[in-house]
Amino acid sequence: MALTREQVVGTAVSVLRDFGLADLSMRRLARELDVQVGALYWHVKNKQELLVDVAAQLLGDIPAEESSGQGPGAGRSAVVQLATAIRSALVPVPDSAEVVQLAQSMQPVALAPLTSLRDLLEAAGVGPGRSAWAQHLVLNHILGSVAAEQERARLASVAANDPASPGGPPLGADAFAWGLEVILDGALPR
Amino acid sequence: MALTREQVVGTAVSVLRDFGLADLSMRRLARELDVQVGALYWHVKNKQELLVDVAAQLLGDIPAEESSGQGPGAGRSAVVQLATAIRSALVPVPDSAEVVQLAQSMQPVALAPLTSLRDLLEAAGVGPGRSAWAQHLVLNHILGSVAAEQERARLASVAANDPASPGGPPLGADAFAWGLEVILDGALPR
DNA sequence: ACCTGAACACCGTTCAAGT
DNA sequence: ACCTGAACACCGTTCAAGT
Numbered sequence: 001m002a003l004t005r006e007q008v009v010g011t012a013v014s015v016l017r018d019f020g021l022a023d024l025s026m027r028r029l030a031r032e033l034d035v036q037v038g039a040l041y042w043h044v045k046n047k048q049e050l051l052v053d054v055a056a057q058l059l060g061d062i063p064a065e066e067s068s069g070q071g072p073g074a075g076r077s078a079v080v081q082l083a084t085a086i087r088s089a090l091v092p093v094p095d096s097a098e099v100v101q102l103a104q105s106m107q108p109v110a111l112a113p114l115t116s117l118r119d120l121l122e123a124a125g126v127g128p129g130r131s132a133w134a135q136h137l138v139l140n141h142i143l144g145s146v147a148a149e150q151e152r153a154r155l156a157s158v159a160a161n162d163p164a165s166p167g168g169p170p171l172g173a174d175a176f177a178w179g180l181e182v183i184l185d186g187a188l189p190r
Numbered sequence: 191m192a193l194t195r196e197q198v199v200g201t202a203v204s205v206l207r208d209f210g211l212a213d214l215s216m217r218r219l220a221r222e223l224d225v226q227v228g229a230l231y232w233h234v235k236n237k238q239e240l241l242v243d244v245a246a247q248l249l250g251d252i253p254a255e256e257s258s259g260q261g262p263g264a265g266r267s268a269v270v271q272l273a274t275a276i277r278s279a280l281v282p283v284p285d286s287a288e289v290v291q292l293a294q295s296m297q298p299v300a301l302a303p304l305t306s307l308r309d310l311l312e313a314a315g316v317g318p319g320r321s322a323w324a325q326h327l328v329l330n331h332i333l334g335s336v337a338a339e340q341e342r343a344r345l346a347s348v349a350a351n352d353p354a355s356p357g358g359p360p361l362g363a364d365a366f367a368w369g370l371e372v373i374l375d376g377a378l379p380r
Numbered sequence: 381a382c383c384t385g386a387a388c389a390c391c392g393t394t395c396a397a398g399t
Numbered sequence: 400a401c402c403t404g405a406a407c408a409c410c411g412t413t414c415a416a417g418t
Contacts, residue, residue, distance in 0.1 A: 002382065026411060038413075039383050047411065105341040130368065136338060137331065137369045144330025151295040178320065179327045186376035192401065216392060228394075229402050237392065 003035060005043040009053045013093075016054060021095035048102070052110055055103030058096055062089055062113045075124030076184055082117055083138055083180055090146045094154075097147040104139070114139060125189045134187050141183060145176045193225060195233040199243045203283075206244060211285035238292070242300060245293030248286055252279055252303045265314030266374055272307055273328055273370055277363075280336045284344075287337040294329070304329060315379045324377050331373060335366045 011032050015024050026047055030037045044050045062085050090096040100111070109115055118135035126134045149172060201222050205214050216237055220227045234240045252275050280286040290301070299305060308325035316324045339362060 025409085027409080036384050037411085038385080041412070041414095042382060101337070105338070133365045133368055134372075136334065136365070137372060140330050140334025141327060144326065144334065147291070148295070148326060175323045175326070178323055182324075182327060182373060182376035184376070186372035186374070215390085217390080226403050227392085228404080231393070232401060 003033065003039060003043060005053075007033065008040060008043050009050065009057060012050055012054050013057050016095065016099070017093050019094075021098060048106060051099050052103040052107050055096075055100045056111060058089060058093060058100065059086065059111055059113045062086060075120065076188055079117070079120045079124050079138070079184065080180060082113065082120055083142055084177075086113055086117070087142050087146060087176055090142070091149060094150055097143040097150070101143055121187070124184075126187050130187070134183075137183055137187070138180070141176075141179050145179065193223060193229060193233060195243075197223065198230060198233050199240065199247060202240055202244050203247050206285065206289070207283050209284075211288060238296060241289050242293040242297050245286075245290045246301060248279060248283060248290065249276065249301055249303045252276060265310065266378055269307070269310045269314050269328070269374065270370060272303065272310055273332055274367075276303055276307070277332050277336060277366055280332070281339060284340055287333040287340070291333055311377070314374075316377050320377070324373075327373055327377070328370070331366070331369050335369065 008029065012024060012029055015029060015032060026040055027037050030040055033040075040050075044053075062082070090100065104111060104114060114135070117138060118131050121134045121138070122128060122131040198219065202214060202219055205218065205222060216230055217227050220230055223229075230240075234243075252272070280290065294301060294304060304325070307328060308321050311324045311328070312318060312321040
């Protein structure tokens with residue numbers, strides 16, 4: 001049976017999930033699919049385009065809008081919910097922040113949850129001229145937090161039984177939540 | 191005359207500045223220095239360690255502390271000043287955000303201006319338990335803004351005379367300043 | 381339409397051997 | 400102490416040729 005683009009993307013996602021971006025090479029992918037490298041280039045233009053699809057799949061399971069009722073603070077809590085969902089989807093996948101950042105810069109509208117984030121921010125009361133800025137502010141916080149947490153995990157697994165702990169205090173879900181509140185406190189009408 | 195580590199780092203910085211991270215290979219560096227690749231490894235443990243030094247040099251010219259008087263808002267404006275200085279140092283150097291992020295994750299205390307940023311935030315009134323979180327929040331904003339702006343510049347220079355402008359509204363110094371104010375509004379006592 | 385085989389032009393890192 | 404020469408084990412991408 002013929003190879004499909006979905007198989008290529010799916011295998012790329014699972015290599016990323018299990019081994020990280022450093023191991024996600026076109027040649028490794030071809031080996032995993034029992035195929036020659038050149039075959040991949042019939043289904044995919046190049047590695048960058050493949051990574052855009054990988055990012056889309058990582059964010060694909062996130063509910064699109066989530067209308068969260070009315071009343072004061074409803075818009076704000078919808079933003080918190082979506083941002084937290086994005087973070088949760090990325091945290092378990094190594095180097096996912098890097099992949100999403102690359103995809104976002106190459107195809108600014110290809111990732112639905114990220115444009116949905118901008119809409120929710122606008123609905124929550126950030127000025128219309130500021131919604132793209134606010135979107136980037138929140139997104140940089142998400143991706144930065146995820147990258148930092150994964151880096152910490154990577155160092156911990158390398159250090160293992162190293163008695164000298166690597167300096168920094170633990171960042172995590174609580175640091176992320178705090179930063180998100182700070183941003184929304186400053187960006188939304190109080 | 192013998193090659194020095196300073197020469198290696200300095201040449202790496204100038205290749206980064208002129209051609210970007212994709213062109214900053216150990217082999218390219220060796221060619222630029224009229225030397226065999228292996229020679230570099232006598233002066234530098236590996237490429238990652240070299241990039242940490244590159245990041246340090248990029249941030250090296252930034253004034254360390256800048257005591258900005260007393261009175262209300264003095265601490266806050268010192269934070270704004272330092273964050274803006276860091277942004278200004280990185281914006282003209284392609285891929286500098288990536289390099290600094292890598293260096294920061296490998297050697298959390300090696301980059302003086304970044305720890306100085308944390309101290310200023312603490313002095314400006316962010317809770318002592320929150321200063322590391324606030325440092326990361328501001329740093330993610332700086333690096334994310336710089337990366338976005340450089341990516342925009344890269345696309346613009348590739349597109350050149352492409353009539354279809356690439357979607358996103360312009361981000362820049364004003365978007366950065368807005369985001370910084372938002373963060374400080376939320377993080378500092380009002 | 382879909383894939384193989386093979387090439388092109390690269391990488392980072394190591395290390396015996398030279399001076 | 401400092402560097403060369405050469406190798407090892409990789410990369411992404413292209414493309415004639417096969418089926």
